[in-house]
Amino acid sequence: MAMAETPPDEIMRAADTAGWKAGMRTIWRVTALSLRSPWMVAIALISTLIAAVLQLLIPVLLGRAVDQTQRLITDPAGQDATAALWTTALLVLAVSVGRGVFTTFQNYYSESVGHRVGYALRLAYYEKIQRLSFGFHDRVHSGDLITLGMLDLEGVRMFFSTGLVRIVLLSILIGIGGYMLLTTDVILGLLALSFVPFVAWRSSVSQLKLRGTWLELQNRLSVLSRVMEENLAGIRVVRAFAARPHEMGKFDAASTRALDLAHERVDIRVRNTSAMTLSFFAAMGLVLWVGSGKVVAGEITVGTLTAFLTFMTILQMPVRQLGMLVNSFARTATCGERIFALLDLDLAITDKPDAAPLAVTDGVLRFEDVSFTYPTSRTSTIGGLSFTARMGETIGLIGPPGSGKSTIAHLIPRFYDVTAGRITIDGQDIRDVTLASLRHAVVVVQQDAFLFTTSLENNIAYGDPWAQPQQIADASASAQLAQFIATLPAGYETVVGERGTSLSGGQRQRMTIARTLMLRPSVLIFDDSTAAVDAGTEQRIRATIQARAAERVTIIVAHRLNSLMHADRILFLEEGRIIEQGSHEELLAQNGRYAALHRLQMRPDEIKTASGTTDKTSGEGQP
Numbered sequence: 001m002a003m004a005e006t007p008p009d010e011i012m013r014a015a016d017t018a019g020w021k022a023g024m025r026t027i028w029r030v031t032a033l034s035l036r037s038p039w040m041v042a043i044a045l046i047s048t049l050i051a052a053v054l055q056l057l058i059p060v061l062l063g064r065a066v067d068q069t070q071r072l073i074t075d076p077a078g079q080d081a082t083a084a085l086w087t088t089a090l091l092v093l094a095v096s097v098g099r100g101v102f103t104t105f106q107n108y109y110s111e112s113v114g115h116r117v118g119y120a121l122r123l124a125y126y127e128k129i130q131r132l133s134f135g136f137h138d139r140v141h142s143g144d145l146i147t148l149g150m151l152d153l154e155g156v157r158m159f160f161s162t163g164l165v166r167i168v169l170l171s172i173l174i175g176i177g178g179y180m181l182l183t184t185d186v187i188l189g190l191l192a193l194s195f196v197p198f199v200a201w202r203s204s205v206s207q208l209k210l211r212g213t214w215l216e217l218q219n220r221l222s223v224l225s226r227v228m229e230e231n232l233a234g235i236r237v238v239r240a241f242a243a244r245p246h247e248m249g250k251f252d253a254a255s256t257r258a259l260d261l262a263h264e265r266v267d268i269r270v271r272n273t274s275a276m277t278l279s280f281f282a283a284m285g286l287v288l289w290v291g292s293g294k295v296v297a298g299e300i301t302v303g304t305l306t307a308f309l310t311f312m313t314i315l316q317m318p319v320r321q322l323g324m325l326v327n328s329f330a331r332t333a334t335c336g337e338r339i340f341a342l343l344d345l346d347l348a349i350t351d352k353p354d355a356a357p358l359a360v361t362d363g364v365l366r367f368e369d370v371s372f373t374y375p376t377s378r379t380s381t382i383g384g385l386s387f388t389a390r391m392g393e394t395i396g397l398i399g400p401p402g403s404g405k406s407t408i409a410h411l412i413p414r415f416y417d418v419t420a421g422r423i424t425i426d427g428q429d430i431r432d433v434t435l436a437s438l439r440h441a442v443v444v445v446q447q448d449a450f451l452f453t454t455s456l457e458n459n460i461a462y463g464d465p466w467a468q469p470q471q472i473a474d475a476s477a478s479a480q481l482a483q484f485i486a487t488l489p490a491g492y493e494t495v496v497g498e499r500g501t502s503l504s505g506g507q508r509q510r511m512t513i514a515r516t517l518m519l520r521p522s523v524l525i526f527d528d529s530t531a532a533v534d535a536g537t538e539q540r541i542r543a544t545i546q547a548r549a550a551e552r553v554t555i556i557v558a559h560r561l562n563s564l565m566h567a568d569r570i571l572f573l574e575e576g577r578i579i580e581q582g583s584h585e586e587l588l589a590q591n592g593r594y595a596a597l598h599r600l601q602m603r604p605d606e607i608k609t610a611s612g613t614t615d616k617t618s619g620e621g622q623p
């Protein structure tokens with residue numbers, strides 16, 4: 001059943017509160033995934049069946065060997081008995097080898113089926129995460145998504161080998177084996193099987209307890225990894241504030257919580273193992289006691305007693321594993337429920353069934369009475385915003401922090417969908433066209449200059465993997481990076497550190513600009529993307545961008561007036577509304593908020609010139 005985009009907290013809770021019917025549905029879905037490899041499933045199950053039957057033959061053969069040996073003791077010259085013993089010995093050998101071979105097949109193919117299930121789920125999961133909206137990712141801790149994609153997926157992956165195959169194995173061993181024992185001698189059979197209910201019960205209870213603590217342990221470990229992740233991401237802040245003791249304290253507290261639970265788990269395991277072992281040996285003692293009486297009374301042979309004892313030894317392990325079987329079902333139901341809850345989410349932002357590619361003709365971008373409220377917010381961020389931008393125009397967006405500038409930038413490529421009103425490009429509502437074509441036509445140079453851990457070249461060509469070296473060099477030159485790259489020993493092959501940490505803030509920003517200049521969008525948005533670049537470099541970048549501005553709408557979001565005073569039209573925003581608009585000169589003439597900001601940011605000599613293109617200052621004043 002599909003759900004609207006739901007945050008993972010609710011996905012986790014959905015798994016905890018789901019009833020057994022939902023659990024069985026999940027088990028069936030995982031089984032159906034396994035059945036996508038029918039040949040492997042068939043080989044694994046048939047091998048399990050044959051291996052189990054061969055295993056059951058071993059006690060029978062051993063029993064027979066003991067009887068034959070006894071016959072030899074009473075009649076050492078008996079040729080028939082010697083030959084029979086040899087035959088039995090060879091049969092034991094052949095059966096053991098056969099069992100080994102089929103067990104290998106069973107393990108190999110059941111593991112392979114599990115890996116294929118894991119592969120299919122991992123791909124589907126990753127693909128879904130790529131497609132879920134920004135609104136979803138805003139509400140999610142990336143660590144939770146990683147836990148879901150690694151640990152929960154692993155829990156589901158193992159279901160075929162630890163659940164389905166084991167249930168076949170146990171059914172045959174307990175079913176056929178039990179039948180053989182009971183039909184040979186009812187009393188002895190019942191005694192031999194007497195440990196089964198107790199061990200099965202203890203093992204299931206302990207495994208379910210272990211499962212509960214395992215889930216809690218995962219929660220505590222994920223807190224631990226969050227602490228570590230945050231510490232590493234903010235390592236510079238930690239060092240700058242000499243906060244090592246505080247950070248160590250936080251980590252120690254989280255670590256101790258995980259350790260306490262690990263001790264609790266060891267306690268559960270050790271106590272149950274002892275109880276199960278005791279019950280097994282108690283049953284064995286009973287079989288020996290009653291069985292030896294029967295041997296003395298001539299009711300059964302020593303070989304039969306040996307077969308009973310050997311069978312008990314064989315049965316011991318699988319019965320102990322009954323708990324694991326129960327655990328495997330429980331784990332698959334919970335983990336699978338969470339994974340499928342995410343996979344089944346309806347995408348908040350997706351193509352309509354009849355969506356056509358965006359056709360850009362005149363290149364007119366229009367906001368028509370647009371309002372927007374973030375899914376997590378109660379108040380609207382943008383309220384009734386309207387403006388039109390035509391091809392060749394540059395629009396500047398300025399306003400106090402939180403006035404909604406970046407939000408406007410994110411609405412155009414549909415990172416979020418408007419709550420009311422509409423945005424059109426050449427008359428086409430952007431919700432009616434395909435996302436791929438829209439994001440091809442609208443490109444945002446993000447505020448956060450994110451770089452991948454790969455070469456500079458790959459980072460620049462990210463949006464166009466087939467780009468020629470000359471194109472990459474041109475884009476770098478336009479972004480004023482070429483000179484810097486020429487000084488690096490490995491040039492374009494230089495690999496940047498995690499998130500581009502080996503570059504300065506300004507270099508990172510210029511890298512993201514170069515990456516964008518590789519593309520030819522119809523709407524190009526700079527979301528405060530030159531804030532870390534010095535004024536002179538910014539002006540040179542602006543000049544190259546201006547050279548191609550006629551082919552597109554350019555939107556510049558900035559705090560520095562220098563970055564956007566050359567725009568054809570500047571929109572001054574406050575609380576998501578346009579409170580002033582016009583060219584630089586018009587806005588100065590209005591002598592309103594923009595003019596006040598201008599006075600704040602410019603030195604007196606620059607105010608006098610008020611040319612709108614001055615570039616002598618970096619103007620760091622904030623609106």
Ligand SMILES: Nc1ncnc2c1ncn2[C@@H]1O[C@H](COP(=O)(O)OP(=O)(O)OP(=O)(O)O)[C@@H](O)[C@H]1O
Nearest residue numbers: 138374376377381400401402403404405406407408
């Ligand atoms: N992902 C989000 N989820 C919820 N609220 C958000 C989100 N992003 C921004 N906001 C809120 O929306 C408002 C507008 O934010 P926005 O980033 O658009 O402002 P801005 O004008 O670009 O600010 P700045 O100049 O600081 O970059 C702010 O109040 C902010 O807290």
